[in-house]
Amino acid sequence: MNVQSxxxxxxxxxxALYIGIAVWxxxxxxxxxxxxxxxxxxxxxxxxxxxDWMSAASFISMAGLISFMGYDGSVYLMGWTGGYxxxxxxxxxxxxxxxxxxxxxxxxxxxxxxxxxxxxxxxAIFVSFTYVAGQMRGVGIVFSRFLEVPVDVGVxxxxxIVFFYAVLGGMKGITYTQVAQYCVLIFAYMVPxxxxxxxITGNPIPQLGLGGVDQASGMALLERLNGLHxxxxxxxxxDGSKSTLxxxxxxxxxxxGTAGLxxxxxxxxxxxRVRDARTSVGWALxxxxxxxxxxxxxxxxxxxxxxxxxxxTPYAEVPAWFTNWENTGLxxxxxxxxxxxxxxxxxxxxxxxxxxxxxxxMVLANPEISGLPDWVVGLVAAGxxxxxxxxxAGLLLVVSxxxxxxxxxxxxxxxxxxxxxxxxxxxxxGVAVVVAGYLGINPPGFVAQVVAFAFGLAASSFFPVIILxxxxxxxxxxxxxxxxxxxxxxxxxxxxxxxFVSPELNSAExxxxxxSPEGIGTVGMAINFVVTFILSRLTPEPPDEVQRLVDRxxxxxxxxxxxxxxx
Amino acid sequence: MPPxxxxxxxxxxxxDPEEVRRHExxxxxNLRYLGFLLAVWxxxxxxxxxxxxxxxxxxxxxxxxxxxxxxxxxxxSIYVFVLLIFVYVVLMNRLDRAFDVDEGAGPKTTGKREAGx
Numbered sequence: 001m002n003v004q005s006x007x008x009x010x011x012x013x014x015x016a017l018y019i020g021i022a023v024w025x026x027x028x029x030x031x032x033x034x035x036x037x038x039x040x041x042x043x044x045x046x047x048x049x050x051x052d053w054m055s056a057a058s059f060i061s062m063a064g065l066i067s068f069m070g071y072d073g074s075v076y077l078m079g080w081t082g083g084y085x086x087x088x089x090x091x092x093x094x095x096x097x098x099x100x101x102x103x104x105x106x107x108x109x110x111x112x113x114x115x116x117x118x119x120x121x122x123x124a125i126f127v128s129f130t131y132v133a134g135q136m137r138g139v140g141i142v143f144s145r146f147l148e149v150p151v152d153v154g155v156x157x158x159x160x161i162v163f164f165y166a167v168l169g170g171m172k173g174i175t176y177t178q179v180a181q182y183c184v185l186i187f188a189y190m191v192p193x194x195x196x197x198x199x200i201t202g203n204p205i206p207q208l209g210l211g212g213v214d215q216a217s218g219m220a221l222l223e224r225l226n227g228l229h230x231x232x233x234x235x236x237x238x239d240g241s242k243s244t245l246x247x248x249x250x251x252x253x254x255x256x257g258t259a260g261l262x263x264x265x266x267x268x269x270x271x272x273r274v275r276d277a278r279t280s281v282g283w284a285l286x287x288x289x290x291x292x293x294x295x296x297x298x299x300x301x302x303x304x305x306x307x308x309x310x311x312x313t314p315y316a317e318v319p320a321w322f323t324n325w326e327n328t329g330l331x332x333x334x335x336x337x338x339x340x341x342x343x344x345x346x347x348x349x350x351x352x353x354x355x356x357x358x359x360x361x362m363v364l365a366n367p368e369i370s371g372l373p374d375w376v377v378g379l380v381a382a383g384x385x386x387x388x389x390x391x392x393a394g395l396l397l398v399v400s401x402x403x404x405x406x407x408x409x410x411x412x413x414x415x416x417x418x419x420x421x422x423x424x425x426x427x428x429x430g431v432a433v434v435v436a437g438y439l440g441i442n443p444p445g446f447v448a449q450v451v452a453f454a455f456g457l458a459a460s461s462f463f464p465v466i467i468l469x470x471x472x473x474x475x476x477x478x479x480x481x482x483x484x485x486x487x488x489x490x491x492x493x494x495x496x497x498x499x500f501v502s503p504e505l506n507s508a509e510x511x512x513x514x515x516s517p518e519g520i521g522t523v524g525m526a527i528n529f530v531v532t533f534i535l536s537r538l539t540p541e542p543p544d545e546v547q548r549l550v551d552r553x554x555x556x557x558x559x560x561x562x563x564x565x566x567x
Numbered sequence: 568m569p570p571x572x573x574x575x576x577x578x579x580x581x582x583d584p585e586e587v588r589r590h591e592x593x594x595x596x597n598l599r600y601l602g603f604l605l606a607v608w609x610x611x612x613x614x615x616x617x618x619x620x621x622x623x624x625x626x627x628x629x630x631x632x633x634x635x636x637x638x639x640x641x642x643x644s645i646y647v648f649v650l651l652i653f654v655y656v657v658l659m660n661r662l663d664r665a666f667d668v669d670e671g672a673g674p675k676t677t678g679k680r681e682a683g684x
Contacts, residue, residue, distance in 0.1 A: 071641075073641070074616060074640035077640070077644075077645065078612045078640060078645070081644075081648050082612050082644070082648055084648065084652065088652045088656075089601055089605065089652075093659075207642060208631075211638070212632065213632065220631075220632025222632050222633065222634065222637070238624060238637040239621070240620070244617060244620075247617050251613070252613075275659070275660055275669070278655065278659060278660075279656050282649065282652040282656055285648060285649050285652055286649050289645050289648070289649050293641075293642055293646070296642065554593075555590055556668055556669060557663075558670070
C-alpha cells in the first residue's frame with residue numbers, strides 16, 4: 001500500500017468511528033444538547049476538553065512555530081497551558097456549582113441584567129466565529145495536502161462530518177466524539193516524535209531526548225543546535241529575541257484568554273459534581289501537557305534535522321522528501337549565488353539565505369524526513385483532521401447555544417417549549433456549520449490574524465467579570481457591563497490600529513511601553529478589572545438574592561440542583 | 568433552571584448563623600490555598616521561565632543538556648501546572664469534608680450515568 005491508500009484508509013476509518021459515536025449518543029433533551037446531561041465522567045471530560053482545546057494550530061503549526069522562534073516559542077507553551085491552572089482554581093468549580101448551560105447565562109444571572117447577557121452573547125459569538133473559520137480552513141488544507149482534493153472539497157467533507165455529529169448529538173455527541181478524536185490525535189503526534197527522538201538521541205521519550213545527547217556528535221543536543229545556529233548566523237536557539245516585558249505580557253494574555261474562552265469553560269458544566277469539575281481540569285491539562293511538552297522536542301529535532309541535512313548540500317543531491325514538499329510550495333530554494341549549494345543561513349551570516357521553509361512542514365513532513373513507514377504519514381493526516389474537527393465542533397456548539405438558549409430562551413421568547421428550544425438549537429448549529437464552512441472556503445483576509453487575537457479579546461472581556469462575579473460579592477451590573485465594554489474596546493482598538501489601520505507602525509518602537517498587539521489583552525484585562533471594581537463601589541449594591549447566589553456558588557454542596565433566581 | 572431537578576433546601580432565604588460562619592471560614596481557607604498555589608504558578612512560569620530565564624540559562628539542569636531557564640519555560644513550568652491542579656483537588660476535597668460542605672455521593676447515584684466511562 002502506498003501513502004495515498006494508507007491516508008484514505010486511516011481517515012475514512014476515523015470518520016466512520018466519529019459517526020458511529022454520534023449515532024450512539026444522540027441528544028434527547030436540551031440538557032443533553034447543551035451540557036451532555038451533566039453525566040460525563042471527569043476523565044472523559046478531560047480528554048474531550050483536550051481535543052476541544054488543541055486545534056489544527058496546536059497539532060500542525062505549533063512545533064514548527066517554536067522551531068523558528070526558539071526560546072520565544074515558550075509564550076505559546078506556557079500561555080496555552082498555564083491558563084488551566086486559573087481555570088481549575090478560579091472558574092471551573094464555581095461555574096459548575098452555578099449550574100448554567102452557557103457563559104452568558106452566568107453573566108446574565110449574576111449581573112441581574114439582560115444588557116450584560118447580550119454583551120456576553122455578542123462577545124461569545126464573535127470570539128467563536130473568528131476561531132472556527134480558521135479550523136474549517138485547517139480541515140480543507142489537510143485534505144488538499146494529503147488526499148489531493150481541492151481545499152473547497154475538503155471543507156465540504158469536513159462540514160458534512162461536523163454537521164452530522166454536532167447537530168444530531170449536541171454536546172453529548174461532541175463530547176464522546178472528542179474523546180475518540182483525542183486518542184487519534186495524540187497517537188498520531190507521539191509516534192513520529194518517538195521515532196525521531198530514538199533516531200537523534202537514542203532515548204524513546206521525546207521530553208528526555210530534548211535534554212539528551214546528540215548521537216551523531218556526542219554533544220548535548222541543545223548545545224549542538226546552538227552551535228549550528230552560531231555557525232549559520234542565527235540567534236542562539238535557547239535565548240530569546242523578544243523583550244522580556246513583551247514575553248511576559250503575551251504569555252499572560254494567552255493564559256488568561258485560555259481561561260476565558262467560552263468553548264473551554266462550557267466543558268466544565270458537563271460533569272456531575274463540583275469536585276468532578278476540579279479533577280476534570282487536572283485531567284484535561286495532563287492530556288494537553290503530553291502534546292505540549294512533546295512539541296518543543298519535535299521542534300528541536302526537526303530544526304537539527306533540517307540544518308544538518310539541508311544546509312550546504314548540493315541542490316542536485318537533495319533527498320526525495322525535499323522535492324516532494326517543494327512541489328507543494330511549502331519549501332522553496334532560490335540559488336542566489338549560483339553555486340548549486342543550499343545556503344540556509346540566518347541574518348547574522350555573510351552569505352544570503354536561499355531557502356524558504358513554511359513552519360507547517362516541521363510536523364507534516366517529519367515522517368518523511370525521518371524515513372518512517374507510509375502508514376505514519378496517513379496517521380498524521382488523520383490526527384490533523386481530528387484536531388481541527390474537534391475544535392470546530394466545540395466552537396459551533398457555543399454559537400448554537402448562545403443563539404437558542406441565551407438569545408431565544410432567556411431573552412426573546414422565555415415561554416418556548418423544551419422541544420422548541422431543542423429544535424432551535426439544532427437549527428442554530430446547522431446554520432453555524434454552514435457559515436463556518438463559508439468562512440473556511442472564502443476566508444476574509446483577516447481571519448488568520450484575528451485568531452491569535454481571540455485570546456486577547458476573551459482575556460479582556462469575560463475573565464475579569466467572571467472572577468469578580470465569584471470572588472467579589474459587591475460587583476454590580478453597572479461595573480461589569482462598563483468593564484466588559486472598556487476592556488474589549490481598548491484591546492480591539494489597539495489591535496485594529498496596529499494590524500489594519502497603520503500596519504507600517506507595527507514594530508517595537510511604536511508600541512505602547514513596548515507591548516505588542518499580541519500581549520495587549522493583558523492590559524485590557526487589567527483595565528476591565530479596575531473599571532469593574534471601582535464602578536461597583538460607586539453604584540448601588542447588588543440585590544440580596546444575587547448576593548445569596550454568590551454565597552451558594554462558593555459552597556460545593558448542592559451542585560446539579562436548581563438555582564432559580566428571577567432578576 | 569434544569570427543569571428536572573428538585574428545588575434545593577439550600578436556597579431558602581433564612582440560614583442558620585452557625586452555618587454562615589462555617590461557610591465563611593471555609594471560604595477564607597480556600598482563599599489561602601489559592602494564594603499559595605497561584606504564587607507557585609507565578610514563580611515557575613513568569614519567574615523562572617521569563618524574568619529569571621537569562622541568569623538561569625547559565626546553569627544546566629543536572630544530568631541533562633537543558634539550560635535551566637529554557638527548561639523551566641518549555642518543560643518544567645508545564646509539569647508544575649499539572650501538579651498544582653492535582654494538589655488543589657486533594658486539598659479542596661479534604662477541605663470540603665472538614666467543613667461539611669462536600670457533595671457526598673450527590674447526583675452521581677441519581678439518574679443514569681453514561682455507559683462505560
